[in-house]
Amino acid sequence: MIENIAEITKDQLLGETQKMSGQNYRFVTTSCVDLGDGNLDVLYHFDKDAKLQNLRIKAKRGEEVPSISKIYLCAVLVENEMKELFGLNVTGMAIDYGGHMLLTPEALKNPQSKITIEQRGEK
Amino acid sequence: MIKTTIPFGPQHPVLPEPLHLKLVMEDEKIVEAIPAIGYVHRGLEKLAEVKDFHQNVFLVERICGICSVQHAMAYVQGIETMMNIEIPDRAKYLRVIWAELHRIHSHLLWLGLFADAFGFEALFMQCWRDREKVMDIMEATSGARVVVSVNVVGGTKRDISSEHLAEIIRVVDQVKEDMKNMENAFLNDYTVKHRTVGVGHLTKEQAYSLGAVGPMARASGVAQDLRTLGYAAYNDLCFDMVVETAGDCWARTAVRLKEVYECVRLIKAAIDKLPKGDFAVPVKGNPTGEVISRVEQPRGEVLYYIKGNGTKNLDRLRVRTPTFANIPTLLVMLPGSQLADVPVLLLTIDPCISCTER
Amino acid sequence: MFDFLGSVLKNVISKPATRMYPYETREAMDKARGALGEIEIEKCIFCGICATKCPSIAIKVDKAERSWEFNRLKCIVCNVCVEVCPVKCLHMDKAHLGPLLAVEKTKRNGPPKPAPAAKAAESTN
Amino acid sequence: MEGYVLALLALATLLPAFCAAICYVIKNRAVRNFVVVVNTLVLFFITWEFVRLLMGSNGSIRINEGSLPAHLGEVIKYLDVLLLGFIGYQGLKLKKPLIVALTLAQLVPVIFFEFFMGVHEPTAAFVIDYLSVVLILLISLVGPIIAIFAIGYMEEHEHHLHLAKTKQPAFFMVIIGFLGAMNALVMTNNLSWMYFFWEVTTLCSFLLIKHDENEISITNAVRALWMNLTGGVAFIAAIIIIYQVKGTLSVEDIAVAPVAGAFTGLFPIALGLLCIAGFTKSAQFPFQSWLLGAMVAPTPVSALLHSSTMVKAGVYLVVRIAPAFIGTILGDMVAIAGAFTFMAASAVAISQSNAKRVLAYSTIANLGLIICCAGIGNYVALAAAILLIVFHGVSKGLLFLCVGTIEQGIGSRNIEDMQGVMKIMPVTTIIMVIGMISMLLPPFGVLITKWLAIEAAVSMPLVLLLIVLGSACTVVFWSKWIGTVLTMSYKPKYAIENIPTSIKAALGILILAVFVVCVGIAPMYNALIDPQLKAFHLTDKIQLIGSQGGLWLTGGSNVAIGGFAVLAVFTIILALFIAIPYYLHKGKSADLRAPYLCGENIDSDLRGAEFMGPGEKPAGTLVRNYYLTGAFGEEKLTHVLNLIAGAIIMLMLGMVIR
Amino acid sequence: MGLMNTSRMKSPWIIHVNCTACNGCDIEVVAALTPMFDVERFGIVNVGNPKHADVMVVTGCVNPKTARVLKNIYDQMPEPKLVLAIGACGGTGGIFAECYNVLGGPDKVIPVDAYVPGCPPRPEAIIDGAVAALGLFEAKAKAMKEKAKKAAEKAKAEA
Amino acid sequence: MIDNLIISLIAIVGAPIIGGLLFGIDRRITARLQNRFGPPILQPFYDFFKLLGKESIAVNQIQMMYVLSHLFFAIAALLMLVLRQDLLMLMFIFAFSTISLIIGAMSVRSPYSKIGAQREIMQMLAYEPVLLLMVFGVYKVTGSFMIQSILDYPMPLIYSLPLVFFAFLYVLTIKLRKSPFDFSTSHHGHQELIKGLTTEFSGTQLALIELTHWYDLMILLGLIALFFAQPLWVGILIALGAYFLEMVIDNICARVTWPWMIKATWLIGVGTALVNIIGLYLRP
Secondary structure: OOEEEEEOOOHHHHHHHHHHHHHOOEEEEEEEEEEOOOEEEEEEEEEEEEEEEEEEEEEEEEEEOOOOOOOOOHHHHHHHHHHHHOOEEEEEOOOOOOOOOOOOOOOOOOOOOHHHHHHHHHO | OOOOOEEEOOOOOOOOOOOOOEEEEEOEEEEEEEOOOOOOOOHHHOOOOEEEEHHHHHHHHHHOOOOOOHHHHHHHHHHHHHHOOOHHHHHHHHHHEEEEEHHHHHHHHHHHHHHHHHHOHHHHHHHHHHHHHHHHHHHHHHHOOOOOOOEOEEOOOOOOHHHHHHHHHHHHHHHHHHHHHHHHHHHOOHHHHHHHHOOOOHHHHHHHOOOOOOOHHHHHHOOHHHHHHOOOOOOOOOOOOOOOOOHHHHHHHHHHHHHHHHHHHHHHHHHHEEEEEEEEEEOOOOEEEEEEEEEEOOOOOEEEEEEOOOOEEEEEEEEHHHHHHHHHHHHHHHHOOOHHHHHHHHHHHOHHHHHOOO | HHHOHHHHHHHHHOOOOOOOOOOOOOOOOOOOEEEOOOOOOOOOOOOOHHHHHHHOOOOEEOOOOEEEEOOOOOOOOOOHHHOOOOOOOEEEEOOOOOOOOOOOEEEEEHHHHHOOOOEEEEEEO | OHHHHHHHHHHHHHHHHHHHHHHHHOHHHHHHHHHHHHHHHHHHHHHHHHHHHHHOOOOEEEEEEEHHOOOOHHHHHHHHHHHHHHHHHHHOOOOOHHHHHHHHHHHHHHHHHHOOOOOOOOOEEEOOOOOHHHHHHHHHHHHHHHOOOOHHHHHHHHHHHHOOOOHHHHHHHHHHHHHHHHHHHHHEEEHHHHHHHHHHHHHHHHHHHHHOOHHHHHHHHHHHHHHHHHHHHHHHHHHHHHHHHHHEHHHHHHOOOOOOOOOOOOOOOOOHHHHHHHHHHHHOOOOHHHHHHHHHHHHHHHHHHHHHHOHHHHHHHHHHHHHHHOOHHHHHHHHHHHHHHHHHHHHHHEEEEHHHHHHHHHHHHHHHHHHHHHHHHHHHHHHHHHHHHHHHHHHHHHHHHHHHHHHHHHHHOEEHHOHHHHHHHHHHHHHHHHHHHHHOOOOOHHHHHHHHHHHHHHHHHHHHHHHHHHHHHHHHHHHHHHHHHHHHOOOOOOOOOOOHHHHHHHHHHHHHHHHHHHHHHHHHHHHHHHHHHHHHOOOOOOOOEEEHHHHEEOOOOOOEEEEEEEEHHHHHHHHHHHHHHHHHHHHHHHEEOOOOOOOOOOOOOOOOOOOHHHHHHEEEOOOOOOOOOOHHHHHHHHHHHHHHHHHHHHHHHHHHOO | OHHHHHHHHHOEEEEEOEEEEOOHHHHHHHHHHHOOOOOOHHHEEOOOOOOOOOOOEEEOOOOOOHHHHHHHHHHHOOOOOOOEEHHHHHHOHHHHHHOOOEEEEEOOOOOEEOOOOOOHHHHHHHHHHHHHHHHHHHHHHHHHHHHHHHHHHHHHHHH | HHHHHHHHHHHHHHHHHHHHHHHHHHHHHHHOOOOOOOOOOHHHHHHHHOOOOOOOOEOOOOHHHHHHHHOOOOOOOOOOOOOHOOOHHHHHHHEEEEEHHHHHOOOOOOHHHHHHHHHHHHHHHHHHHHHHHHHHHHHHOOOOOHHHHHHHHHHHHHHHOOHHHHHHHHHHHHHOOOOOOOOOOOOOOOOOOOOOOOOOOOHHHHHHHHHHHHHHHHHHHHHHHHOOOOOOOHHHHHHHHHHHHHHHHHHHHOOOOHHHHHHHHHHOOOHHHHHHHHHHOOOO
């Protein structure tokens, strides 16, 4: 359904992003999708002249994913958000809120991942 | 050298919404500004996974009260694409009319708050007085002033009667007339220019690489407006993009002011071409698959990533709102500016924190 | 510097734009959604559609007890319940309702099923 | 009668010298302290006696050369040469050719003048009039108090520096000796003797600034020395010219209103040179840097240099000779130079965060105002000048001592670090605040003199503008400092800090003095200053009288054209002071709220010093004062200001030459 | 009534606290201040500073972060004070009540005196709410006095 | 002596009443300028009494001292005005009043209050020279610093001091904290410094600060009236006119920044006053 989507591994991520940057793409955002059992899909959306170009990587919760904020500074917020809400361990962010950008330290960890809501239901 | 460190927000009268900044200053010159968010984070994206996709329309409208029409529009367009629903033409035009009315109200609101940020109380009052006219017509056509709830999957919830269409034309003309006075004050007044010209300057390259969207980007000369995608009825209405090149607060004011005129023109054109017929089609089945839907909000591009799983609940609803994309520009604009410019700069991105944090 | 002088002076000689609410109230708009009106409980069949469709879970329907409970402070005035009600026992008031001094739920008990003629009993808790 | 006066005179000058010698020779601390206290008491007594005698006399106490010991003049001549030789030796030792050159530039004329020209010494060797007594009051009251303060301070200071061998004997010797030299300087009527004492104070200040013997203090001491030596060169040049023109060295005869046509030739230049000598000594722009450099010395030294001695010698000289140039172009230029210094120093002070530097700039500014008043030279202006000498001396002495005490308490002299000092040292802080208020606000003396200065400066719009701008600047740096030290959060009980007795005594006496001179402004003015102004034979229509607990300007027909009832305002201040204990008592912790931090206060922190910052991490709030370094930065302004000031002085000399 | 009470009723200064609102109520609160509704007619001024305010106008539901802020602001307001909760979220959390980061309405954190229903309520409704809340001032002031009296007695007993 | 006492009493009691009413009218007219209905005329008094009845909370114990000092010195300045004393000293006493408030605001650890105080100091830096020059201009004309002599002077001062009057009007905007110069604290709450200077004052303290504002207003309007002292009622009318002008300016200007204000005031304010005074010198 989504046009222009490229599946890559997370090792390729920085290289591909660099390429995007070289081709004068604008960074739009990333979307993180929890597929259950700790599997995450991370989509990176780029835009040029109102055309979207997407990258998709697969990762596990807690896995290290390199930050692209050195290439696109504006990715800082969304990467912090992913780290906080999905437990994706993004490393090397330009500004690191230490996993407390949106939530207080007492709050539920990784609240948007699938497993949490089930735990919540049991409570 | 000891530097001044102060908190700015979350409870602060110039910010209608809670946003926190840690400001480090020398005298009043900002040397470091770190934004902190999280005061409006509700976890709405997760809630969307337990409500059904019809109810989600009301949920996404309440992501933000100021751009609720466009939020709902982006969402229903995404769902409609996923479910391959072809909505009636009249619904497309009605959506445009409401969206543009909403844009007028949002821009007038912003202009008022912006005037307030640089301490021009009378101008603020004037903007909000004129905005009330738009609010009234919104209430008359949709039943509510702010969260209008007109978009549903498959079309719109209501029709606009011909009397109301005439009323809309009358109101937008009046707003256009009132804008003339305010435009003079916003763009030419010496004291206002003192506060806006050259403040928070972003070059075209900076704006683009920081991912600025909407009027922020257009004020820096980045011609980027998703209405060019031609969703809803925008394809049929010839639409002019407002672009300024100065890249400072003044240019952003100018862009938004001129967009109001453009909105007025679009509304009148839409009413002119409004086709007869149904305004909604029945919806059957459940959405499945992935889709990305993008719409131009008053604040810029909003991106919806929707993943359906064939049930009435969605698998994932991801919203990237325009303010989310514009906040990084603050990291560049704030350092080096004066404390007095902080409210001006904060407002110049037209912050909608409830959008940002969902 | 004096670009706004004209507007300001025009304001001072013209009548204030203020609507003198609450001394003068304007008539509610035709389609205005003010607040969910009182349920016509005798018509209600306790099907529960309004409760399931309500986006903010403000309505609770208990089929067994034949009660319809409404949390006015949770209602988002979206009009969905009115639209989906199969027997049209719900309606939307044009005027808004006044403030509340405490969180209270409106609970309406329908007439017991075996005796449809019985009068609607009201209780507020 | 004369014998008694002579004895007093000897006591006033020689007792400090003698005590100084004892301090140096007997290196016992107890003895030293005893000597300092005795010296203080004797000086107090002498002062009192001088005032008493003067009141009983017909305007001045005169001591003719004949009644002095024979050959005193000769002795002073030789001492003069010896002194310059010593300074030259210091220059050689430090390998500073500039100092040696300047010394030679003085030594040669001195030898030539004193030994080969056959100078007639004036008959009246010492003339003690009201101006002298005002200065003696200041020197002999404030000076010894500072010495007493130094007893406690130096102990702590040396403890801090971990010195193996105490240097206090030398320190106290110079300090006390300094007072003797100052006393002699303000009493003598012989210009060449005055020159000798002048050079003694130069040397003393050099030794005191150098006291800590570290690199920076030596550099600054050398700077102080060469700048003052420059003044000395001007002084000796002036002496030679004056003797050539007037044939006398009697200050009395020089400082008279010029007869028509007399203000021509070389005489104005001589006066101009004397003024320049005064400028260097009182650190006027462009010679201000030595006084700022002097801040490296221990605080009692700064206090002494700023309040009662050294810098006051300069303004004393200018005020003393003022009648000779009143109403001339020289007077106008002196006024402009002084006013310019006032404005410039006040402006630069805005950008300073070092407390002692702020005080230093404030001193420079006030000295500028004194000189400016002397230059304006009408009745009101001279009254303002003399009053300001008194008020400034007392207040500034107090302030330096307070800063010194606080510096030892908190380990910093930066204004920003003084936030919350109220908690640690409440008594010192309150005393310091009163001291600062006395520099800035009515009804205290310094403001009254500023008021008089403005009212006097009506004849010169440029001077007035400079004073007005300068006084706006003073508001800035004082009020932000006062605000900073008064910052406090709720505390149920204030513990009184533990400070040495000598410091307590010094602060106590000085704060009392601040109040006394302000409350008693009218009687003081009537008793001491008005007679002096009358003696100057000024012909202004506008006069100043002290009555109704305040000062009033009167026009020709005894109608008040301006005035201020000091006592009335004091009543308000008193009422407020009474209110303090009431509110301290009334404040309860239940009524306490943390300051507003946008809702992000950290709960347990009632001071409001911390807030919850980004990433849920606590961050500290701190608000620094504004220093406007962009506009008033020291580095930026100093060069420009020095150039302008230099130009004004050049112009001053150039215009009188004609 | 008394002079003091009349004054209290005629001069309620408000502080507008946005907790976790969607902006809808906020813009309606601001709209109430503007010419069309002009609540300054009742002496209502938005002072934006808790230490000056008499009435706190809360919009939105509460999340853990804003709960902290809300409590803090409330504590900094001097007695007698009122809290007016605006909108569905201000009452119960509204449509967001089930979100993971939402604790509920402001009444979970501070005592709320009056609720204004609606999503968002019209400015007229907000005016109604404010007027209704003002009637509570007298009782609040009385409670404050009694509390002060009790505290004084307690202090006396301790001394 | 008795006369003076009676005049003082009338001034102390009457000034806040008139001042408060003027503030009420100000708020009403401001509302009308913004096309609003506005509060009742007596609104400032309601505010005042309400504030008196609030719980007394504080950040430290002696905040109240500074507020009292602010008030007392404003009253002292007013008394100097009505008793026709030295104009220059009046300015100094008036400055003392402001400095008390500044110190009071700085005495707490609140960042906004402190920054507000710093800005207020900057304002003083800007307007103080103009006020002093104004006094000086008055002296040049009347030959005396006493206010009595202005009243005795046969002609209104405005004829000789038109530019000084203009400079004073300029300063009036700063002193009344009207836009474009409402940096340190603002009459409406939407400012980057919350309430700036007065952020940490509440209840009775704030009420007394309001009261002092009323006195301040009366002093400033009194000073305007002095320019037209012959006859006095014309002066009063002009003073009210000037106040209306301030309201209009308040409503047609954005808030500028204080560095700009200092530059502009020193240039325009000091400049015009100086030009006027130099003109007086040149006049035979």
